[in-house]
Amino acid sequence: MHSSKSYTLTEAQKKIERYCAYQDRCHKEVLGKLREMRMIPEAIDQIMTHLIQENYLNEERFAKSYARGKFSIKKWGRNRIVNELKQRQISSYNIKSALKEINEEDYLDTLNTLALKRLAQIHESNLQKRKKKLADYLLYRGWESNLVYEKLKELI
Known part of the structure; x- marks a missing residue:
């Protein structure tokens, strides 16, 4: 379970700074981490404010x-x-x-590459089942249904 170690405000702040510096975090993750460290709400508010002001958290x-x-x-x-x-x-x-970070051309190229790669792994002779398997795979990964169905028409 959780360690019963308690942290001073300064220790907790340093630990969380390292946590945020290692990779970008969202507020929810950082709040969870601070609660896990058993920090009181006042300390949490103070640390969160510090992290935002110092750009550890954005x-x-x-x-x-x-x-x-x-x-x-x-x-x-x-x-x-x-x-x-x-x-x-x-x-x-x-x-x-x-x-906006995702380039449209890269997006469509990636969908194409992913669809072709997956299609090569589907060993299904029934055309409908083959289509369904590819569609399910792409939809599960969050590709928009209109793009998925266009791609199916093109490939199968």
């Missing part, structure tokens, strides 16, 4: 790097990225801003 920057990373590394579509950001309580303004 939701727009978090959203942008999250979107870039999940698109380029995990090959997620916009829907999945949006849903994951919403779960992290990111504002719609910051979500819009994050989606």
Whole structure:
């Protein structure tokens, strides 16, 4: 379970600064971490304010790097990225801003590459089942249904 170590305000702040410096975090993650460290609400407020003022914590920057990373590394579509950001309580303004990080041409190229790669792995002779398997795969990864169905028409 949680360690019973208690932290002074300064110790907690230093620990959280390192946590944020290692990779961009959203407010929700940092709040969770501070609660895990058993910090009192007043201390949490003070630390959160400090992190924002010192630019350790920046939701727009978090959203942008999250979107870039999940698109380029995990090959997620916009829907999945949006849903994951919403779960992290990111504002719609910051979500819009994050989606602008994804180049449209790269987006469509990635969908094409992903669809071709997956199609080669589907060993199904029934055309409808083949289509469904590819569609399910792409939709699960958050690709927009209109793009997915266009791609199916083109490939199968």
